[in-house]
Amino acid sequence: MYKEFDKRVDEILAKLTLKQKIGQLNQIQQPLNVEQAELVKKWIKEGLVGSIIQAGTSTAGNDGQDGVRVDEFNEFQRIAVEESDSGIPLIFGRDVIHGHHTVMPIPLAGAAAFNPEITEKAYRCVAKEAAADNIHWTFSPMMDICTDPRWGRMVEGVGEDPYLASRVAEATIKGFQGDDLSDENSLAACAKHYLGYGFSEGGRDYHRTEISDYTLYNKVLPPFRASVAAGVATVMSSFNDINGQPVTSSKKYLTDILRGKLGFEGFVVTDWATVSRLVNQGVCENVRDSAKAAINAGVDMDMVSKTFMNELESLVLSGEVSEDIIDEAVRRVLRIKIAKGLFERPYCAEREIDMQEHIAVSREFAAESMVLLKNNGVLPLKNEGTVALAGPMLRAKRELLGTWVLDGKADIAPSFLEAFSSVAGENIKIITDKGSTVLDDSLAPFYNSDVIVLALGESHEVTGEARSVADISISKSQVELAKWAKSLGKKTVGVLFCGRPLALSEIEPYLDGILCAWHCGTETATAAAEILFGDRVPCGKTPVTFPRCTGQIPIYYNSTVAITGVCSYYGQAAERSYCDMLGTPLYPFGFGLSYTKFNISAISCNKTEIPLADIKNGESFVFSVDVANVGEFDGKETVQLYIHDKISSIMRPVRELKGFKKVLIKKGETANIEFNIGKTHLGFYGNNGEYLLEKGEFDIFVGGNCLTNNKITVKVI
Numbered sequence: 248m249y250k251e252f253d254k255r256v257d258e259i260l261a262k263l264t265l266k267q268k269i270g271q272l273n274q275i276q277q278p279l280n281v282e283q284a285e286l287v288k289k290w291i292k293e294g295l296v297g298s299i300i301q302a303g304t305s306t307a308g309n310d311g312q313d314g315v316r317v318d319e320f321n322e323f324q325r326i327a328v329e330e331s332d333s334g335i336p337l338i339f340g341r342d343v344i345h346g347h348h349t350v351m352p353i354p355l356a357g358a359a360a361f362n363p364e365i366t367e368k369a370y371r372c373v374a375k376e377a378a379a380d381n382i383h384w385t386f387s388p389m390m391d392i393c394t395d396p397r398w399g400r401m402v403e404g405v406g407e408d409p410y411l412a413s414r415v416a417e418a419t420i421k422g423f424q425g426d427d428l429s430d431e432n433s434l435a436a437c438a439k440h441y442l443g444y445g446f447s448e449g450g451r452d453y454h455r456t457e458i459s460d461y462t463l464y465n466k467v468l469p470p471f472r473a474s475v476a477a478g479v480a481t482v483m484s485s486f487n488d489i490n491g492q493p494v495t496s497s498k499k500y501l502t503d504i505l506r507g508k509l510g511f512e513g514f515v516v517t518d519w520a521t522v523s524r525l526v527n528q529g530v531c532e533n534v535r536d537s538a539k540a541a542i543n544a545g546v547d548m549d550m551v552s553k554t555f556m557n558e559l560e561s562l563v564l565s566g567e568v569s570e571d572i573i574d575e576a577v578r579r580v581l582r583i584k585i586a587k588g589l590f591e592r593p594y595c596a597e598r599e600i601d602m603q604e605h606i607a608v609s610r611e612f613a614a615e616s617m618v619l620l621k622n623n624g625v626l627p628l629k630n631e632g633t634v635a636l637a638g639p640m641l642r643a644k645r646e647l648l649g650t651w652v653l654d655g656k657a658d659i660a661p662s663f664l665e666a667f668s669s670v671a672g673e674n675i676k677i678i679t680d681k682g683s684t685v686l687d688d689s690l691a692p693f694y695n696s697d698v699i700v701l702a703l704g705e706s707h708e709v710t711g712e713a714r715s716v717a718d719i720s721i722s723k724s725q726v727e728l729a730k731w732a733k734s735l736g737k738k739t740v741g742v743l744f745c746g747r748p749l750a751l752s753e754i755e756p757y758l759d760g761i762l763c764a765w766h767c768g769t770e771t772a773t774a775a776a777e778i779l780f781g782d783r784v785p786c787g788k789t790p791v792t793f794p795r796c797t798g799q800i801p802i803y804y805n806s807t808v809a810i811t812g813v814c815s816y817y818g819q820a821a822e823r824s825y826c827d828m829l830g831t832p833l834y835p836f837g838f839g840l841s842y843t844k845f846n847i848s849a850i851s852c853n854k855t856e857i858p859l860a861d862i863k864n865g866e867s868f869v870f871s872v873d874v875a876n877v878g879e880f881d882g883k884e885t886v887q888l889y890i891h892d893k894i895s896s897i898m899r900p901v902r903e904l905k906g907f908k909k910v911l912i913k914k915g916e917t918a919n920i921e922f923n924i925g926k927t928h929l930g931f932y933g934n935n936g937e938y939l940l941e942k943g944e945f946d947i948f949v950g951g952n953c954l955t956n957n958k959i960t961v962k963v964i
């Protein structure tokens with residue numbers, strides 16, 4: 248799709264010197280002081296710079312960052328366009344991960360919404376805000392499938408399922424890039440981290456990975472395939488190695504698979520200084536070798552290591568790198584600069600943004616993302632009586648925004664205490680812990696409450712890049728707090744503000760209700776309070792399994808059977824489990840309660856069998872269910888369809904998500920939901936990456952989470 252610009256690209260390319268071409272492949276870090284700024288201006292004038300990343304440090308997501316500098320970057324652009332010989336505009340990148348000034352839910356929470364429409368709408372708001380601050384390009388979405396919540400970066404991804412991840416990828420890219428990438432409100436997106444970074448061993452960040460081709464093609468690649476099909480402009484090569492091969496020096500991953508099999512036409516940027524780090528990884532002797540390895544593998548732009556800037560020219564002159572390879576990389580960068588409209592509109596003009604509208608979208612997205620994990624009738628709260636509030640997250644603001652928030656404003660995010668008080672209204676008396684974080688006398692008035700609501704969870708500081716944890720259990724002090732609250736004989740609700748599925752088995756028995764509110768951005772607290780009071784009906788479903796304890800990791804729903812048979816799936820057979828812990832998860836993938844109740848009818852299908860040749864020609868099964876809202880509230884249900892390919896040449900997972908629909912159903916009403924399941928759903932990838940469609944029996948499950956037993960069997964003959 249970006250090749251359509253190649254005529255113009257080639258005209259520009261023909262006029263460039265080798266030095267100017269290499270300049271297009273060089274992304275530098277934003278200057279941190281006046282001297283650096285002068286040097287940057289000189290480089291730009293000489294045509295040595297193609298892009299600037301607006302980040303002050305290598306772990307921008309966790310270090311405080313300077314705000315964006317619109318005027319200074321307009322000046323850099325002026326020098327590039329008006330004073331450099333090539334006149335090619337710069338492309339400015341920044342990590343606009345899940346929000347800019349207005350912050351949306353962390354991506355993991357956003358996936359829990361199971362709602363591509365709100366996802367796209369939210370990322371459109373994010374793009375508008377960031378584009379107005381002279382940002383052209385974001386390093387998002389992150390598409391790393393991950394089954395290890397110890398890894399701090401699970402927060403930035405979409406959980407454990409490739410089908411859901413693919414739908415989220417499409418929606419996020421559509422939101423960022425809009426219908427037209429050249430629109431002044433659009434950002435070029437970047438699918439990252441290509442490839443396999445989410446499999447970092449032991450959840451230790453930047454660690455090695457061991458990924459079979461089977462897992463690679465069936466789990467790790469699909470969201471990248473979907474991103475490319477959705478027109479993502481750029482892809483980031485990841486830090487990690489796969490089976491000993493760093494991705495950044497891998498022709499197999501960057502050229503043969505990404506461009507060959509997936510058809511990617513945009514450009515590949517490395518992760519931070521990843522080219523020079525090939526030396527640390529021990530596959531290159533020096534940075535000259537690493538520049539050669541990376542460009543020959545298929546990297547187009549070197550993020551901040553300046554290795555391309557310093558080494559490529561002499562590598563070409565000595566014949567070690569062909570100029571054709573350089574031309575091809577420049578071509579890809581120019582395609583995106585043209586597609587982004589930078590030649591027509593290089594500068595950022597001041598404009599008004601409707602922040603109120605974005606905050607409203609943020610609240611809606613947050614409410615869609617929150618997952619009600621437990622409710623024994625305590626929720627929604629009654630609009631009367633006395634509610635006691637305590638817990639370490641009660642007054643938190645910055646924490647609720649989540650990690651990777653470079654420009655978000657914590658002061659406009661209400662704390663849970665503030666939001667709860669304002670949503671509660673006058674009928675409710677609120678008493679609080681008065682700021683005490685320990686169990687002391689200040690909590691004595693809690694004896695007089697009707698319900699205790701605890702604001703629990705973890706700080707954003709233990710999530711994100713280089714912030715892994717060895718133990719995902721909720722802290723002991725929070726368990727003690729819940730135990731104490733329960734010992735008063737009060738109904739107790741836990742609201743969890745977190746960036747990963749915490750292990751809750753120790754605290755769960757003391758809580759009558761648990762709302763997983765995640766770190767949902769600016770409107771986290773208000774959305775959570777509105778759900779607690781029933782102003783909104785919870786409708787999120789978890790995109791990741793909640794283990795009972797850290798030792799169960801990895802536990803994920805889309806696994807194959809163990810040798811003992813189907814019932815051993817997901818830890819359900821004792822012999823496949825542990826002696827000291829149940830094998831099942833605390834909450835399975837796709838799980839989430841509502842205040843209302845949905846009955847899903849038996850599945851019907853238009854056919855019992857279809858010949859394989861017809862499936863290959865596009866024929867599909869149409870599965871249908873009726874979903875009745877038989878409860879007391881209007882509410883949304885996410886109806887999920889899973890398949891099990893019962894006999895196949897390679898073992899297939901017992902459940903695989905292949906469709907979902909989120910529908911609002913009024914109380915007393917019934918909705919009919921249909922799913923078309925055909926060739927893109929029934930096949931899988933073999934070890935060489937070939938897509939295989941085979942004859943056989945398929946169990947099809949439709950229900951409200953991955954453990955549904957509502958099933959029908961069809962055949963491909």
Ligand code: BGC
Nearest residue numbers: 302305306307342386518519
């Ligand atoms: C992270 C990337 C990020 C880049 C630029 C790296 O350390 O891994 O996700 O986009 O820095 O800030």
